[in-house]
Amino acid sequence: MAGILYVLRTGCQWNAVPREYGSGKTLHRYFQRWTRAGVFKKLWKSGLEEYAELKGIDWKWQAADGAITKAPLGGPATGANPTDRGKRGTKRSMLAEAQGVPIALEVGPAQRPDVKLLAATLEAVVVEPPDPTEQKQHVGLDKAYAGEPAQHLAEEKGYEVHIPDKANATKKRKRKGGRRKARRWVVEVTHSWLNRFRRLLVRGEKKTSNYLSMLYFACAIICWRKCEV
Numbered sequence: 001m002a003g004i005l006y007v008l009r010t011g012c013q014w015n016a017v018p019r020e021y022g023s024g025k026t027l028h029r030y031f032q033r034w035t036r037a038g039v040f041k042k043l044w045k046s047g048l049e050e051y052a053e054l055k056g057i058d059w060k061w062q063a064a065d066g067a068i069t070k071a072p073l074g075g076p077a078t079g080a081n082p083t084d085r086g087k088r089g090t091k092r093s094m095l096a097e098a099q100g101v102p103i104a105l106e107v108g109p110a111q112r113p114d115v116k117l118l119a120a121t122l123e124a125v126v127v128e129p130p131d132p133t134e135q136k137q138h139v140g141l142d143k144a145y146a147g148e149p150a151q152h153l154a155e156e157k158g159y160e161v162h163i164p165d166k167a168n169a170t171k172k173r174k175r176k177g178g179r180r181k182a183r184r185w186v187v188e189v190t191h192s193w194l195n196r197f198r199r200l201l202v203r204g205e206k207k208t209s210n211y212l213s214m215l216y217f218a219c220a221i222i223c224w225r226k227c228e229v
Contacts, residue, residue, distance in 0.1 A: 003027040008217055011198030035209050040216035044102075045126045047223030051101060052127065054227050058098035059130050062159075063140040063187035064121055066093045066114040067194075075206035079109025090203050092215065093117035095125065095139075096190040098183070101226050102219040103127070107212060114144045115153075122157045132158025140184035193222050 003021030007014060014024035021027060034040065051057065071078040071090040081089030089110030096102050104124040108117050118141075129137070139159040141150060146163050154161045162183065194200050197218045205211040 004031050004217070005221075008197050008199045008214055011201065011204070013204075031210070031213070035213040040213040040220070041126070043220040044216045044223065047220040047227075048101070048103065048127045051223045051227050055099075057101065057103065057127075059135055059137050061098040061138050061140065061183050062095060062103070063184045064093065064095045064104075064118065064145075065142060065184075065187045065191070066091050066117060066144075067191040068110045069201065069203055071110070071203040073204065073206050075203075075208065075211075077107045077109060077208045077211070078203070079111045081110040083110075090211070091117065092191075092194075093121040094187055094190055094194075095121050096187040098186060099226065100186040100189045100193070101223055102190050102194075105212075105215055105219065107208065107215070114142075115147070115150045118145065118150055119153045122154065122159075136160065138162060138183070140187075142184060190222070194218050197221075 003017050004027060006012070006017055006021055007027070014028045017024050017027055048057070068081055068083060068089050068091050070081070070084065071088045074088050078088050078090045080086040083089075091108050091110050091112060091114075093106045093108070093114065094102055095104035103126060104121050106117050106120040106124050108120075122139075137159050139154050139161055141154075141161065141163045143164050150163065151161050194215070197214075199214055200218060203211055205214065
């Protein structure tokens with residue numbers, strides 16, 4: 001596991017891992033085995049449960065957004081990156097709670113609109129969310145989600161949706177009672193935390209399951225770090 005973590009943090013190839021962690025082939029074999037067994041997603045769930053017990057998950061204000069990364073090797077869940085001259089890329093759609101702790105994740109081709117991944121992202125919450133009738137839940141989205149489809153999808157899941165309307169794109173809306181606490185940007189911080197794991201800056205796994213395992217492992221580490229803050 002320490003060797004796999006080394007790959008995740010440094011982004012190196014399996015055969016470049018220092019010998020103190022074992023051979024690259026052995027590490028990759030264990031990584032594949034644990035991916036099939038769902039170990040890394042279980043680690044993430046365990047980290048979230050520990051965070052919920054020690055700090056408490058702030059379900060009231062959540063935020064979702066997508067981020068595109070390069071995927072030069074291609075593979076499933078990759079496609080032409082509209083922001084990088086059509087080169088291969090993949091998009092990760094993230095849902096974070098109010099403190100930026102990741103609670104759901106989905107991946108798809110780079111060219112897929114964020115709204116097309118929203119339903120799968122909201123369905124992918126790793127731990128059991130509270131009953132919407134007992135705990136009011138808000139979700140902040142950017143203008144890429146503007147329109148009725150995203151509104152209906154989120155409302156069906158029991159969320160109160162907050163999306164900046166296009167009428168206010170060029171001028172700021174006057175706020176009553178002074179400055180309000182920002183909500184939507186926390187998911188951008190979560191994406192930034194993930195990008196500190198160099199293996200995730202550029203997708204090096206052809207198999208979607210392998211790529212997701214690296215993401216799950218990183219999310220688990222973020223949860224455990226937040227437990228210590």
